[in-house]
Amino acid sequence: MKLAGVVEYDGSDFSGWAAQPSRRTVEDTLSQALSTVLRQPVKLAVAGRTDAGVHATGQVVSFSADIPLDPGEIAYKATAVMPGDLALRRCVEAPADFDARRWASSRSYEYRVLNAAVRSPLAWGRSVYISRRLDETTLTEAAGKILGEHNFRAFTPSRTYHSYFVRRVSESRWDREGEELVYRITANSFLYGMVRALIGTMLEVADGKRSPEDFGRLLDSPEARRSSAGPSAPAHGLTLTGVGYEDVPGL
Incomplete structure (x- = not known):
């Protein structure tokens, strides 16, 4: 039986997804x-x-599972033996040849910035605290330039396993939610480090360190290298919020 599962985790104490020797990772756990x-x-x-x-x-x-357990029971039992920062929130039966990576048609992320005079202890692990006032108009302008198909060579390390740098972005926007600025992006796929590099560079735009036009020029420059863009935003503000599939009910 082939199964698909929706996984939720707080990444603070994990060394990423992929299994690594002597490291606590989501995959291993x-x-x-x-x-x-x-x-x-x-x-x-x-x-x-x-x-x-x-x-x-x-x-x-x-x-895959070789024993006839109900998918919901698998999710419940697996979560019961995992630590509190990881859960298999949902599990469904999938087509026999389903592959979570190869079948994905889109992926969505959000990034949270607490833009307030005083930091919030409750938001500390899930958002990046910036006390200075950010220019939301230029943030919105920069985000709009990301929509569509672009060459994101400047937003992934120069030494990379990627050979194709064009990605198609269907959602890119900043929303104000109380004291938080929330960036949401959906694309067919992402380069390594792409989202955090985009956010770090947009924050430079919001600080007046580069113009929206300069930012836009980076989006279609195959010759540009990672050093042309801004710094990567801190990891703890980023959350993978969803993956799109066309033929798997329940995901």
């Missing part, structure tokens, strides 16, 4: 829990590998 419940080794495919410190509310995995 989740696969160990599922192996305990299913009484068999479990190999996971994942929609998107998140970096250390990045959170998820809508990560998606796929795996």
